[in-house]
Amino acid sequence: MPKPTFFRLPDEKRQRLVTAAYAEFTRAPFAEASISNIIKDAGIPRGSFYQYFEDKSDVFFYLLDRMRQSTKTWMKDTIDAQAGDFYAAIAEVFDHVINDLVDGPYAPFYRNVFMYMDFHSASKMSPVHPPKPPQGKGELVGYLVAHVDRSRLLLQSDEDLQLLIRMVMGLFMQTLGYYYNRLSQGEQIPITELKRRLAQELEWLQHGTVKKEEQHD
Structure with missing residues (x-):
């Protein structure tokens, strides 16, 4: 994550650096992205960059963490607005996130991330300093466990709810x-089809796929 000096920068300078970083990681995959291009676009000396970030991976994961923080805020606000209804909140947040990833202002950046990044092969991206994913991944899960209305679900234990949350997140990532x-592969999937596919999977998870037998008098 950025060093404290980054957050003490004037808003305009900090945003200029963030914009330059987005532009560079949109232009090229992580392995090919250049700090030189970032500092050139941001109009800062190389030495200043290292006052704000440890290395290239540090600024890269900061950009990803901005999305994670936004998603966390959306999820918390939505689960509260939906009175703890897990599936209603998940559907609303996923719809929002898909809009942001596919059609939002940073969509080209996320497209580059998902199409070219392999976070399990860190050595390919930075042999000297492998990038470290942001911390606090369990915070959102913990919030959901505490605020989901379990009377709407068949499962009750924290462990079962955590498993359900991870299953749903897995569906989203798939x-x-x-x-x-x-x-x-050169195929453009309409955003409506993407949402339909995810909604169907959530429907299957929520209500099952086994055909209920008809009741006869």
């Missing part, structure tokens, strides 16, 4: 993987 895989 849907994104499907979208970006098709995109890499």
